[in-house]
Amino acid sequence: MSDIRVRFAPSPTGYLHVGGARTALFNYLFAKSQGGEFVLRVEDTDLERSTEEALKMQIGDLQWLGLDWDEGPNAGTLADEGEYGPYRQSRRQAIYQAIGHFLLKNGKAYFDFRTDEELDTLKKQSADGHSIPRPETLVSYEEGLERVKKGEQGAVRLINSFEKTFKVNDLVRGDVEFKSDMVGDFVILRSNGMPVYNFCCAIDDALMSISHVLRAEEHLSNTLRQLMIYELLEELHKSSDQQKEVLGFFQSSDFMGFVKDKLEKVHTGAKPSEEDFKKSEESLKKFFASDFVLPQFGHMSLILGPDKQKLSKRHGATSCNEYHTTGFLPDALINYISLLGWSHPDEKDIFKFEELVKIFSISRVNKSPAVFDEEKLSWVNSQHIKELDNQSLWQEVLPWLEGVIDTDSVNEAWVNAAMETYKTRMDKLSDAKELFAPMNDQSFAIDGAAQDALSWDSTKDVFATWIAELKTRDKEYLTADDFSEMQDAVKEKAGVKGKFLFMPIRVAIIGKPHGAELKELVPLIPTKSLIQRAETALAAL
């Protein structure tokens, strides 16, 4: 069994962002290229912004991309699957509370009852304008707990030693050092009782035996805080007395009552169930029973917008869902995104997902930020479209053809022929809409761009002879050979050649002067329709 366990930990506040998708992808690739496990954990401790809908959207996006997880919420039912659950932080509350209060009780953390206003003033008075000094005297755990129970607003801050230097060997950045005075006594439990990101993130990574934490560079400085928590956790892991103390909180009905009361007040949505509490306790026990794992960190550079700022909504399409709904192939998005900060060992630009999984290596991930280029994405997409076989492409294109043509009445040969002529003309699947519109008699119309061809003196003759030729053919569909005979006949009878011949005919077929080759177009449209169209064109003169 492999010891590699990685996780993707989104907070469900909207659709999956392309940056998030790349983080998920690299985690997935890292795990899968080495036979490791990929877990999905939901970081929904920000009750205001996290929603169930958003969770479903994120899950849908991950699935669309094909980034399947080994553990985490089930994609359909959202029920936990795996040995290390619960996988949603909102349901792991008891763990954070027990550890938080353990730290409180042991003088590693303290209740801070200062108000926002007081804190603001202190910040302003500080030398650098934003640090918050530790209070002169700290309230005891007992006193603090009493006050909190009475409804006073108190956050819990971790005591910072201010004198350690933490060193990490970052998988992508190499050796990085953090001095603990980079941060102050940071909050681990908000005054509403909810834990803060850095606290639960470190706890969960530890309890879930996560071996490698691959995330975006913006989290680099968070590593310090998480390392501090890891240090405390390691100490806890070593001491059976301390373990007992933490587990004791779960046994205390007084404490659990306090926690549930807190949760009752803040949780608007689903609260952790008794089952979740039990599983949380199990999770802690499992942690104590297994080896302590300090993960290796890897911080990938950011994805930037064209203005070199962190990619965000104001840059346009940034969610995977938007690319999904505008006709991008998931493999193409994966392909393109993988190239942001990573490169193929053979300098290839186009490759399949399966190949990527085989060939991915974290050592080829680079440190510099990358600008997201929609034009290249588009090209990558067109390449993937071209490489699809006709039937698969047809399946992909089908949703866009709804209401454009009658997709039920076509046969396999038609599909093959149509895909063959159109696959080189699509950058996006949605382009099929416009491409196929002229296939439908109802939506056939003479395009404005055809004016030039309609103005030629010879055009009328071409239309007339073309119609006459069509009428001599008594077949439902014509072939490319039929067309070349007809083309010769029209050329001779109307006495025109070159563009004066072909452009008008194309106008009489699809209403546009430009497009696919006529000998490919003609077999796709019933002869009856061709006649009708040509007559419409003639009438438009």
Add this chain to the structure above:
RNA sequence: GUCCCCUUCGUCUAGAGGCCCAGGACAUCACCCUUUCACGGUGAAGACACGGGUUCGACUCCCGUAGGGGACGCCA
């Protein structure tokens, strides 16, 4: 402001001291293919941020400067 990170063509990148007066891809331009439009092919233009070291030799190592980014939240 403080701390941290980054810096090769417009963009994504290759490059781990001589293979590099720097290679590939997108975009751009030209030509070819072609009845048109696409596709495809060929080619052109286009970069080592700057300054100091180290070295016989630096895109590659070190130090500075400049620029960009990130973090400094009871967001994640």
